Amino acid sequence: MPGLIGFYTFGEGRENWDASQIIHYGLSALQGRGQESISLATIGPGNTLHTLGGKGGVEEFFQKNKTSIPKGFIGIGQTSSYLDDYLVHVKTPYELVLALDGKTDLHEDRGEATKLFARQLSQLLHSEKEPLKATSMLINKIGGGYSFVALTHKQELVTGRNPLGVKPLETGSVGFDIGAVASETCALDVMGIDHTGPVETGEVIMFTPEDIRGNAPTTDRGNFCSYEYVYLARLDSNVNTLSVARVRNRVGRELAKAHPSKGDVVIGVPETALPIANGYSQESGIPQEPGFMRTGENVRAALKPTQKERLVGVQLKLNPVKSAFEDRDVVLVDDSVVRGNTLQNTVLNLKRDGARQVHVRIGSPALVSPCPYGVEIPPRDELISGNLDEKELANNVGADSISFMTVEELQHAIGLPRQNLCMRCFEKGGTTR
Amino acid sequence: MRVMGVGGGARENAIAWKIGLSDHKPEIFWIAENRNPGIHKICKDNQGELRIGRTTDPKTIVRSARGWGIDMVVVGPEEPGFQGIPDALEKEGIQCIGASQELSVIERSKADLRRLQWENNLPGKLLFRTFKNAREASDYIRKNIETQPWLQNIVIKPARQSGGKGVKLIEDRKIYLHDEKERFKEAYFDSLQASMSAYSDIEDKILVEEKAWGPEYSLQCFTDGKAVLGTPLVQDNKSAHESDSGPETGGMGSISGPDMTLPFITMEEYDKSLKIVEGIVEAIQKKTGKSYHGMVGGQMMLTENEGPTVIEMYSRLGDPEALNMLALLKTDIIDVFQAIVERRLSKLKLEFTNEDAVVVKVVAPNGYPEKRDKAKGHPVQVFDTNIKRNGCYLFWGSADLQEDGQVVTGGSRLLALMAMDHTLPPASARIEKTASSVQLTDGWGLYHRSDIGTEQLLAKRQNTAERVRRLYKHREEQGILGTRMDWVPKIGRVDPSQLLLQEMHGPGKA
Numbered sequence: 001m002p003g004l005i006g007f008y009t010f011g012e013g014r015e016n017w018d019a020s021q022i023i024h025y026g027l028s029a030l031q032g033r034g035q036e037s038i039s040l041a042t043i044g045p046g047n048t049l050h051t052l053g054g055k056g057g058v059e060e061f062f063q064k065n066k067t068s069i070p071k072g073f074i075g076i077g078q079t080s081s082y083l084d085d086y087l088v089h090v091k092t093p094y095e096l097v098l099a100l101d102g103k104t105d106l107h108e109d110r111g112e113a114t115k116l117f118a119r120q121l122s123q124l125l126h127s128e129k130e131p132l133k134a135t136s137m138l139i140n141k142i143g144g145g146y147s148f149v150a151l152t153h154k155q156e157l158v159t160g161r162n163p164l165g166v167k168p169l170e171t172g173s174v175g176f177d178i179g180a181v182a183s184e185t186c187a188l189d190v191m192g193i194d195h196t197g198p199v200e201t202g203e204v205i206m207f208t209p210e211d212i213r214g215n216a217p218t219t220d221r222g223n224f225c226s227y228e229y230v231y232l233a234r235l236d237s238n239v240n241t242l243s244v245a246r247v248r249n250r251v252g253r254e255l256a257k258a259h260p261s262k263g264d265v266v267i268g269v270p271e272t273a274l275p276i277a278n279g280y281s282q283e284s285g286i287p288q289e290p291g292f293m294r295t296g297e298n299v300r301a302a303l304k305p306t307q308k309e310r311l312v313g314v315q316l317k318l319n320p321v322k323s324a325f326e327d328r329d330v331v332l333v334d335d336s337v338v339r340g341n342t343l344q345n346t347v348l349n350l351k352r353d354g355a356r357q358v359h360v361r362i363g364s365p366a367l368v369s370p371c372p373y374g375v376e377i378p379p380r381d382e383l384i385s386g387n388l389d390e391k392e393l394a395n396n397v398g399a400d401s402i403s404f405m406t407v408e409e410l411q412h413a414i415g416l417p418r419q420n421l422c423m424r425c426f427e428k429g430g431t432t433r
Numbered sequence: 434m435r436v437m438g439v440g441g442g443a444r445e446n447a448i449a450w451k452i453g454l455s456d457h458k459p460e461i462f463w464i465a466e467n468r469n470p471g472i473h474k475i476c477k478d479n480q481g482e483l484r485i486g487r488t489t490d491p492k493t494i495v496r497s498a499r500g501w502g503i504d505m506v507v508v509g510p511e512e513p514g515f516q517g518i519p520d521a522l523e524k525e526g527i528q529c530i531g532a533s534q535e536l537s538v539i540e541r542s543k544a545d546l547r548r549l550q551w552e553n554n555l556p557g558k559l560l561f562r563t564f565k566n567a568r569e570a571s572d573y574i575r576k577n578i579e580t581q582p583w584l585q586n587i588v589i590k591p592a593r594q595s596g597g598k599g600v601k602l603i604e605d606r607k608i609y610l611h612d613e614k615e616r617f618k619e620a621y622f623d624s625l626q627a628s629m630s631a632y633s634d635i636e637d638k639i640l641v642e643e644k645a646w647g648p649e650y651s652l653q654c655f656t657d658g659k660a661v662l663g664t665p666l667v668q669d670n671k672s673a674h675e676s677d678s679g680p681e682t683g684g685m686g687s688i689s690g691p692d693m694t695l696p697f698i699t700m701e702e703y704d705k706s707l708k709i710v711e712g713i714v715e716a717i718q719k720k721t722g723k724s725y726h727g728m729v730g731g732q733m734m735l736t737e738n739e740g741p742t743v744i745e746m747y748s749r750l751g752d753p754e755a756l757n758m759l760a761l762l763k764t765d766i767i768d769v770f771q772a773i774v775e776r777r778l779s780k781l782k783l784e785f786t787n788e789d790a791v792v793v794k795v796v797a798p799n800g801y802p803e804k805r806d807k808a809k810g811h812p813v814q815v816f817d818t819n820i821k822r823n824g825c826y827l828f829w830g831s832a833d834l835q836e837d838g839q840v841v842t843g844g845s846r847l848l849a850l851m852a853m854d855h856t857l858p859p860a861s862a863r864i865e866k867t868a869s870s871v872q873l874t875d876g877w878g879l880y881h882r883s884d885i886g887t888e889q890l891l892a893k894r895q896n897t898a899e900r901v902r903r904l905y906k907h908r909e910e911q912g913i914l915g916t917r918m919d920w921v922p923k924i925g926r927v928d929p930s931q932l933l934l935q936e937m938h939g940p941g942k943a
């Protein structure tokens with residue numbers, strides 16, 4: 001799943017900005033959404049689009065390409081958890097580059113679907129008299145769940161979020177000089193840009209050298225991805241005006257209320273589940289302690305492209321702090337269970353390290369269906385919870401008990417109406433809304 | 434009555450010692466490949482003689498036994514059993530305590546033992562596969578490592594007992610080290626294949642089994658084919674050096690007592706272990722149609738999947754575990770042997786002292802076990818009085834008494850020191866006080882493990898045992914003890930036991 005940045009400048013002296021340097025920091029803040037493929041594009045006075053893409057991570061990419069990073073005062077960037085997932089460059093009829101998070105329904109394959117979308121956008125910008133209105137109609141017509149940002153050869157930045165609003169997108173600005181969009185507010189913070197609010201569902205915004213124009217967003221309140229709150233978004237972000245940190249704390253509290261456990265200590269599986277464990281601890285009164293140390297860089301293991309890399313990521317992240325477990329009953333809190341092998345490995349280690357009982361509490365409902373919008377949730381036959389019930393699962397991972405939140409509990413913890421939350425991955429054969 | 438023993442290690446020295454203490458006052462004769470000073474003395478003191486000869490050669494053994502007019506033979510080590518010494522003696526009408534060739538397969542072939550357990554659905558087994566060559570082994574593992582997760586953590590063994598080829602334990606749980614582990618694993622398959630190609634009598638050369646984790650202990654038993662009588666549990670220590678580090682040895686020392694079980698094994702686990710050994714004796718007798726009379730032992734481990742589990746079987750007493758057991762045995766050993774040959778073991782009252790804990794520590798020359806030729810041929814000096822003063826016993830092992838009365842090292846485990854006390858730590862401390870009573874006069878070094886029987890090592894064993902116990906008890910409560918069930922993405926539930934049984938009975942037998 002990609003993280004998007006759009007950076008726009010106005011007014012006198014705009015040519016002094018080096019967009020790529022600022023985008024660099026924005027992408028760094030978004031690397032939690034994956035950083036297998038990095039790409040960016042800029043445009044400057046000559047109206048030539050410069051693009052560059054390559055393998056991640058973000059830092060490595062910028063280090064390695066120090067001398068060839070495109071210069072320009074407007075730009076967009078993308079960091080993606082997919083391999084070889086770069087900006088789409090359409091040359092005719094209207095030259096543009098496009099970054100897209102999520103998936104349109106123009107094709108089975110996500111990459112192809114994004115290309116087709118970019119082509120239609122190019123066509124429309126070329127031929128339509130009112131490109132804003134036309135783009136707005138386009139995202140109403142083309143289904144799926146996505147947010148995008150595009151940069152044209154005429155120094156226009158077109159960005160939008162389809163009416164479903166599954167994928168986040170936030171706007172920001174600085175004074176009279178800078179406008180920006182980013183997948184998460186944390187990226188705006190890091191780029192030194194003030195957050196001004198979310199791109200609304202069905203909203204399109206066009207930045208041009210003359211002005212910023214937006215259409216009226218759809219009144220529809222959208223169908224926000226609940227997995228953003230559980231796992232994807234960064235703790236210091238706001239998603240759809242809700243603080244992720246608050247939500248994760250409430251998830252932990254809700255979990256403790258609905259799925260209590262005896263225990264001497266609450267331990268969260270880093271990183272995402274730590275604030276959930278914190279909420280669990282606050283609600284239950286069982287103290288929380290750090291239980292694992294990471295070796296090497298912090299990677300989002302679940303977003304790695306191959307199973308091997310995912311396991312490596314997790315294993316290096318989870319070296320147990322033995323004294324936290326020894327001769328104790330442990331409440332182990334994690335955000336979600338995908339294939340189950342991580343959890344199995346972890347519980348086994350804890351038991352060998354002397355944990356008496358291990359009660360696993362998961363801060364989300366069991367993942368039972370893949371994501372139609374491109375989040376790396378594998379097909380159903382790879383989802384352990386889609387196939388084993390809680391007792392079998394507990395035996396399989398060697399835990400004394402395991403329980404998941406229900407869909408209702410999660411919804412309650414997030415605090416948005418049920419119809420505005422996408423929970424398809426938690427529902428067997430679930431519908432979009 | 435005339436008794437003859439076979440074998441020249443510390444275990445045989447202890448058997449001879451115990452026979453020498455019998456009220457039947459037997460005359461004691463012996464055949465060994467080295468002039469074991471301890472056995473030599475016991476034979477001389479009991480109107481007998483120690484003769485040097487090939488202990489695996491039936492002709493030599495039978496000829497000596499007939500020549501000496503022996504009534505009963507006791508076979509110490511496993512190798513003579515593998516070569517059919519008991520069979521040869523019995524054919525001549527000479528009573529023998531020792532598993533016959535066919536029965537000793539439970540030790541000779543770890544692969545056959547596993548098959549026996551699975552064919553008879555006995556408790557205490559581990560998943561396994563056997564392979565004809567290295568290629569087959571590595572192909573199988575590469576192909577199935579995803580669908581049979583147990584293949585990630587394996588033990589590689591020669592499928593049949595083969596001189597000097599050890600066991601490799603490979604945990605491949607850290608996936609970032611997978612390539613390293615694979616390289617090591619496959620190189621060892623190659624080396625096993627090379628050394629096992631000498632044995633054309635068996636198809637399987639390589640055994641791969643599930644790697645378990647837990648405390649080990651040995652349960653040695655006497656059997657007459659009908660009754661299997663358990664003796665006190667003993668724990669040997671296989672690693673050469675302190676804190677269980679260093680290469681695998683034949684055993685660096687052992688502990689037992691002060692009761693039938695060890696401080697970290699429960700009586701319930703003892704009983705289960707005994708049932709497991711009984712089951713194997715019954716199964717192998719049924720399979721071969723032969724009667725098992727002699728000694729049999731389970732080298733056990735407490736594991737999270739099974740509780741008490743067989744690591745390997747002994748078709749004899751353990752060395753050094755025999756020393757602990759014999760030290761505790763109150764019943765006259767000749768009475769035990771006679772009950773075995775007369776098949777009336779169930780009527781025998783087998784008694785052990787329950788006041789004493791026993792610690793045995795093996796003393797070995799530097800170089801053992803990796804560079805035995807360097808460890809060989811060094812002159813030994815022993816200060817007997819010092820050993821006796823501390824209430825310790827000495828049993829000679831890989832040592833050779835020469836014409837001039839000088840004892841030299843044989844390259845393997847030189848001797849074992851034994852002490853008894855109310856609990857293990859003071860017994861261990863006593864041996865520490867006397868360890869310097871054994872020296873090599875040419876300045877070559879000796880070593881032993883000072884940690885055996887200490888509070889610290891016991892606490893460590895206790896700790897491991899408790900952790901494993903928690904795990905297997907939990908499985909027992911869930912009703913899944915002894916079963917294995919994996920869930921594999923894309924495939925679903927996989928029962929590796931079923932897969933094993935299918936392969937065992939299918940065309941390409943396991």
Ligand SMILES: Nc1ncnc2c1ncn2[C@@H]1O[C@H](COP(=O)(O)OP(=O)(O)O)[C@@H](O)[C@H]1O
Pocket residue numbers: 559588590599600602642643644645646649671681732744745
């Ligand atoms: N399946 C296993 N799981 C864990 N450890 C094992 C396993 N098999 C053997 N070992 C370890 O290796 C040692 C030697 O193995 P064993 O089968 O007894 O062969 P050997 O003939 O060398 O004594 C055992 O004492 C035990 O410590």
Ligand SMILES: [Mg+2]
Pocket residue numbers: 732745
């Ligand atoms: Mg062994």
